[in-house]
Amino acid sequence: MTAGRALSIRLAEITIDCVQPQVVADFWAALLGGTLHTPLPGWLRLGTVGGPTPALNFQPVPEPKVGKSRIHLDLLVDDMAQAVGRVTSLGGRWLGERHDYDEGTVWVLADPEGNEFCMVQYFAPA
DSSP states (O other): OOTTOOOOOOOOEEEEEESSHHHHHHHHHHHHOOOEEOSSTTOEEESOTTSSSOEEEEEEOSSOOOSOOSSOEEEEOSOHHHHHHHHHHTTOEEEEEEEEETTEEEEEEEOTTOOEEEEEEEOOOO
16 A cells, blocks of 8 residues: 555455356346456456446356355345346246345345345335
8 A cells, every 4th residue: 555545445346156157157147237258267257347336257166055155146126026037037046035124125036056146126215
């Protein structure tokens, strides 16, 4: 760090471990839009580092996912039924978990390898 200059920290990338990176990356690219590219051999990336939103990396690993993810993505939607339908049409699934709060609703879903994420729909303010 240069003297007198404030430290800058911001979220740039999120990496998802995958047994089949192409399958998982194709799911997320179809769901969120964008172009996949290969930053490293065997890896895929959706988005660009330093772009307006964090890039998603898909890292090859030999072992399948075991247990609940401790960090997950929350995706804002304006039509929950349509969003869940889109996820299932792409090979993901709803995990049967729904949470209703005063500010909105959250449904827990998973991508083709079982990585959990949430669809969030906020209610209009009263």
